[in-house]
Amino acid sequence: MRVGLMGATGMVGTEMLRILDERSFPVSELRAYASARSEGRRLPFAGGEVVCEVLRPGCFDGLDLVIVDVDDPLSLEWSPQAVASHAQVIDKSSAFRMDPDVPLVVAEVNPEDMRNMPKGIASCPNCTTMIPVTALAPLHRAARIDRMVVSTYQSVSGAGQVGLRELDSQWTKLDGRSEELRHSGAQPGFLVQGEVWDKPIAGNVIPLAGSVKEQGYTSEEWKMVHESRKILHDDAIRCTVTCVRVPVYVGHAVSANVRFHRPVTKAEVVELLRDAPGVLLVDDGDGYPTPQEAAGIDPVLVGRVREDPSEPGSIDLWITGDNLRKGAALNGVQMAELLL
Ligand SMILES: NC(=O)c1ccc[n+]([C@@H]2O[C@H](COP(=O)([O-])OP(=O)(O)OC[C@H]3O[C@@H](n4cnc5c(N)ncnc54)[C@H](OP(=O)(O)O)[C@@H]3O)[C@@H](O)[C@H]2O)c1
Numbered sequence: 001m002r003v004g005l006m007g008a009t010g011m012v013g014t015e016m017l018r019i020l021d022e023r024s025f026p027v028s029e030l031r032a033y034a035s036a037r038s039e040g041r042r043l044p045f046a047g048g049e050v051v052c053e054v055l056r057p058g059c060f061d062g063l064d065l066v067i068v069d070v071d072d073p074l075s076l077e078w079s080p081q082a083v084a085s086h087a088q089v090i091d092k093s094s095a096f097r098m099d100p101d102v103p104l105v106v107a108e109v110n111p112e113d114m115r116n117m118p119k120g121i122a123s124c125p126n127c128t129t130m131i132p133v134t135a136l137a138p139l140h141r142a143a144r145i146d147r148m149v150v151s152t153y154q155s156v157s158g159a160g161q162v163g164l165r166e167l168d169s170q171w172t173k174l175d176g177r178s179e180e181l182r183h184s185g186a187q188p189g190f191l192v193q194g195e196v197w198d199k200p201i202a203g204n205v206i207p208l209a210g211s212v213k214e215q216g217y218t219s220e221e222w223k224m225v226h227e228s229r230k231i232l233h234d235d236a237i238r239c240t241v242t243c244v245r246v247p248v249y250v251g252h253a254v255s256a257n258v259r260f261h262r263p264v265t266k267a268e269v270v271e272l273l274r275d276a277p278g279v280l281l282v283d284d285g286d287g288y289p290t291p292q293e294a295a296g297i298d299p300v301l302v303g304r305v306r307e308d309p310s311e312p313g314s315i316d317l318w319i320t321g322d323n324l325r326k327g328a329a330l331n332g333v334q335m336a337e338l339l340l
């Protein structure tokens with residue numbers, strides 16, 4: 001396939017180059033696009049290099065597939081141009097996710113939806129949605145989810161390269177100042193305010209990921225509500241979410257309390273998840289998975305499976321995955337493999 005990669009220098013784009021090579025995706029030609037800042041930059045790919053170009057009219061001519069790893073406005077502008085150049089598009093931004101004519105696909109959950117791409121575009125879900133949905137889909141198929149109460153613990157790389165840089169620069173300033181931090185309270189200026197978050201992220205937890213939308217819910221929270229329904233083909237799923245940014249570099253985690261349309265036991269969940277595609281159960285004895293263990297590997301890790309003592313038949317679980325791999329690039333390559 002002749003492949004174009006928009007956003008090749010970004011967090012997701014960099015991972016994309018690595019995974020295309022790791023999985024030996026058949027690339028006969030690769031064109032890498034980024035901003036004017038990166039024009040001419042050489043990126044490692046498949047033992048060689050690819051040189052970054054800027055986007056310009058006609059730049060997709062001759063390509064079979066364009067993978068979009070840029071923000072929504074750029075995707076809205078350039079994805080239709082890729083389609084007009086007769087390329088199929090796999091988009092990781094949220095620009096087209098809720099369009100009824102665009103499938104929203106998790107490769108292990110609803111691969112059959114890739115057969116119906118009337119606009120020539122298929123979307124990848126938000127990383128915060130994709131990670132829990134990969135693990136919850138087998139449970140949904142078995143007992144149908146009625147309601148989920150979800151809290152997220154989202155890493156800074158989910159906000160792109162600027163998020164990673166912001167945490168790095170703030171950790172450096174915190175180094176050796178734990179005593180001072182203990183007494184600083186909310187004193188302004190203890191840490192210089194960042195550009196991505198209006199409060200320090202190093203040594204902190206920010207209970208507002210994304211931007212505030214209707215009913216005080218954030219964009220990330222609404223994505224979880226709407227995208228999980230679309231992926232699981234069930235508009236009746238009720239879902240309430242609090243999205244939280246934590247000072248972790250890579251790897252999102254989710255705590256979920258799930259009620260089903262029939263009572264479910266821990267033993268049944270363990271049985272269903274033991275061989276579920278894309279899932280690794282880490283639930284023996286005291287074992288539990290953390291984002292650091294999920295970073296850099298493909299499966300979504302599940303642990304702390306418990307029966308909810310306050311509501312018999314409901315289940316609590318902890319799910320963590322690499323937001324740049326399964327949460328974005330790996331799923332993108334799996335979608336491209338489905339196209340093949
Ligand atoms: N990060 C995640 O965990 C994650 C997960 C799922 C989905 N996504 C989605 O994936 C997309 C990319 O996210 P990311 O985290 O990789 O962002 P990022 O690290 O900020 O990278 C953004 C990319 O866009 C490029 N870009 C910026 N302005 C451009 C322009 N005018 N023309 C061409 N390219 C331009 C950047 O190039 P320069 O380097 O030249 O600036 C860079 O390659 C977003 O839509 C995001 O919502 C992200």
